[in-house]
Amino acid sequence: MTDFNENDLWQAVQDRNADYDGRFYYGVMTTGVFCRPSCPSRGAKRENVRFFTKPSEAEAAGLRPCLRCHPLQDNPTSVLMTEAAHYIEGHADESISLSRLSNEFGLSATHLQKSFKRQHGISPKEYQNAHRLKKLKDALKSGDDISGAIYEAGYGSVSRVYEQVDGRIGMTLSAYRDGGKGEKIAYVIRNTALGPIIMAATNRGVCFIHFGNDENILLSLLSKEYPQAELLPSSAVDTPELALWVEALDHHLSHNAPRPDIPLHLNGTAFQMRVWRFLMSVPEGEVKSYSEVAQAIGSPKAIRAAATACTVNNIAILIPCHRVLRSDGSLGGYRWGLARKRTLIDQERNNISNSA
Ligand SMILES: [Zn+2]
Known part of the structure; x- marks a missing residue:
């Protein structure tokens, strides 16, 4: 241990600093185990710790390799990443x-x-x-x-929708340009308080929610958006969650239940996704103007583009483009009809004033 002094080593252990992995090992004499500096286990006391340059030295001192950080394996990061995956699952x-x-x-x-x-x-x-x-x-x-x-x-926690917005996945642009080629998209159609609705999802989340007059129109909207994808009715594929989500959405629309927490699969340009992600952060009962949206995503001059991003939104309600108005307070446009937009805004305002 000529290169370092023990205070540095101890600091590295306390920081669990992976930069020191492979450069030294530490043993905990009371437990008889030795570890890499990055080992996620904790709690060793300084007085019980000894440092080693090589695993063989630790073994010669009667210590055995830790089962968490596997100091004898070549690639500690891959072990940690397996642990990280288990941690996420847990x-x-x-x-x-x-x-x-x-x-x-x-x-x-x-x-x-x-x-x-x-x-x-x-x-x-x-x-x-x-x-x-x-x-x-x-x-x-x-x-x-x-x-x-x-x-x-x-x-099931509505607030979580907002927290996790940044984690939402977007289909790669090339897959999107290819019309969803290679994607399997399951869909379900249902009548809601605001009319018939289609909800469709890839295996990563909901990618499409539209209102329309009837089943044929709704299906043609979906196949126009994803001409190359394989479109399957939810009943024919293993997607019990889709039936559940559309029911939750219907409850949201009909009974003012909280907006359901549903994973989304966004498809669009980077700019459009920025707009949509911002819209998902606008609280229920609030409205923004197109210029406020442009400002909020850091492109204050791109008002028209922001308005277009709202217009091409394919995920009604869950990406709440109905919360964007003209700066003079007039409704502006809505892909699914101004009457629906008015209803949605009024409903959300009522919800807020009722709960206040
Ligand atoms: Zn360890």
């Missing part, structure tokens, strides 16, 4: 920020995000969303009651 109903994971596993947020993506192919947030969806499906298949299943899977 806390799927909580809000798991990158900084929380970064604290838990002793890696910088950037390093963690990159390593996780390299190993699992998706970001930690996407992993959590996918896991919740799987849990929900499993619970529904095993016959759990609907609201229990929602909570069990970590959905």
Whole structure:
């Protein structure tokens, strides 16, 4: 241990600093275990700790390798990333920020995000969303009651919709340009208080909610948006969650139930997604002008583009483009008719004043 003094090493252990992995190991003499500096286990006291340059030295001192950080394995990050995935599964109903994971596993947020993506192919947030969806499906298949299943899977808190907006996934632009080629899209059609509605979802979340006069029109709207995708009625595929979501949406529209917490699969340009994400953060009962939207997403001059992004929104209600008005307070446009827009705004204002 010529390069470092022990205070530095102890500091690295306390910081669980992965930069020191492979450069030294520490043993906890009271437990008989030795670890990498980044080991997520905690609680060793300084006086019980000894430092080693190589695992063989620790073993010679009678210590055995830790089962959490696997100091004998070559690639500690991959072990940590497996643990991170388990951690997310174990806390799927909580809000798991990158900084929380970064604290838990002793890696910088950037390093963690990159390593996780390299190993699992998706970001930690996407992993959590996918896991919740799987849990929900499993619970529904095993016959759990609907609201229990929602909570069990970590959905069901309306506030969480807003927290997790940034974690929502967008279809890659190329897939979008290809008209959804290779995507399987399940859909369900239902009558609501505001008229017939179609809801469609990929395996990552809801990508399409439109109002329309009848089933044929609704289906043609969907196939126009995704000409290359395989469109399947929900009843024909394994998507119990879709029936559940459209029911929750109907309750929201008919009985003023809270807006359901539903994973979304956004499809659009980066600019459009910025607009939509901002819209999802506008609280119920509030309205914004197109110029306020442009300002809020950091492009104050792009008022017309912001208005267009509202116009091409494919996810009615859940991306609340109905909350955007002209700056003179007039309704502006609405893809699904001004009467619906008026109703939605009035309903939300009533909800707020009733609950105040
Ligand atoms: Zn360890």
